[in-house]
Structures are given as structure tokens and as C-alpha cells.
Amino acid sequence: MSDGDSAPTGTDQDTTPDWLRQNLENWNDRVRVHEASDHYDLAGFRAGRSTLRDFEVAEVGDVTGKRLLHLMCHMGQDTLSWARLGAEVTGLDFSEPAVRTARALAEDIGASDRARFVVSDVYDAAAALPGERFDIVCTGLGALVWLPDLPRWARVVASLLDVGGVFHLAEFHPFPDMLAEDGSSVRYDYFDADAQTWDNPYTYTDGPALDKPVSVQWSHPLGEVVTALAAAGLRIEFLHEHDVTYFRRFPVLEGTPAGYRFPAGHPRLPLLYSIRATKPAA
16 A cells, blocks of 8 residues: 655645644654654563554454554554554554554554554544545544544544445543542543643653643533534444543552553543444435
């Protein structure tokens, strides 16, 4: 497969909204940290480690021979994990440095014949992949907070799916975001739709400080996500809520082979959720 586009779509400095420019600078800067981090463990990935969670593989199903599009793919490890399971994959991300890393990883693991990576903002994905339709479109953990307009995002997803195609979303649950940092009390408004500007010197991985620490994010209640997908014409097959996550969100969480969970006897909260939807015939 070809590398696809080599320049971002819709990210010209003269016309880009401030929030998108700041987020692009932030994510471009994160790549150098993430490449060297133990969290992403690129050496382990090259050696065969999959980055997909068991529930994702089970919920998406057999991908052998399927055309799969991974939106907001970052450095491409999840995308290439799907390729290792037999899919013909396309990864799309707005960060050119991240896509360069993804393309190099594809070469390193011998997957270039079934994997390509395209540089584009997610809202411009249909233009970056003109006329293309996919059997599966997926989006992974931590993607939606970067999007101010979920109905527009859902329409992009629907436009890229073939009839009968599957959309799968795995995401951090918005409920814990209401809680204080120790998880002991409600502190934040679940329905706050305002953009939040953050100036965090470090990314979520191990590694040095960022040169571009400012980012802009949005919180999306669960009902907003489901409604956006349904309004775009997709049929929701299930919404699953999970009591496990993949970082120590609160100090009380305990590490298990499946991830971080509340200890036995502690009231459980939803920490992740997943949605599977299909595109019906018109």
C-alpha cells in the first residue's frame, strides 16, 4: 500500500483555529517523548507485542482480509496490531512526526504491504481519503477529548464506512472525570461543555518535559457520544461499560493482569466504555 498524503489537511497556520494549532504543536512535541518512553515500548512492539486490549479484539471480531481505518492513530501501534491480526489497515493522524514513526514501525515489522499512514486532521479524513470506504473504522482510548464537535466527527465516521461496516470506539469513561484527583468526592461538572486549556509540562508517559505544553480539550458526556453516532445514521449494537482502565486514575486502584481496578469491597465505577455500531443500508 502507498504512504498516502504527506502533508496535513486543513492545518495551514494562517487559517487554523488556535485550539487546533496548539494541539498540533503539543502532539508533534509529544512524539519525541513517546518514542523513547517505556510506556509505548517501541522495542517490545517491534518484537511482537500487541497494544490491543482483549475486549477490543473480542468486540470487533475477525478482521482477516478486512479494510480497517484507525482514526487519530498517533504512532500507529494499535493500527499495526490490527494488521498483525490480518487486516489491511490505514492509520490517520494530524501529526506528521507521529505518522513518520508509524511508517517506520510498519517497515520494521514487515507490514508495509498491508499498512499505510495518512496525515490529516480527523475532520478532513473523508477529503484525505477521497471515495474510499472501509469495512471497519475504529478509534481508541483518549481520542474524543480533542474534538470540539462530536456530531461532525460522527458524520465523518459514517461517511467512511461501507454499507454493513462496523464502527468501534473504546474510550475513557467520562464519569471519573467528575471526581477529585484522589477519587473521594465529586468536584467537577459532568455537563461542562466549555473548552479547557491545560498547561502540563509533562505528557502522560515517562520522559522529559515538553517544549509545547499547552493543549485544549473538551469533555463529552456518554449521551452526547451515543446521540452523535445515532444522528449520523449508525445503528448502535451495544454500549459496554468496563470497571478496568489502563493507568492508575486514582490512588486506590490496584494493578491486575487485566489493568487497574478498584480493590475488592470498594464500590466500583465505570472506568472505560466501548461502543459498536454498524452502517445500515439506506
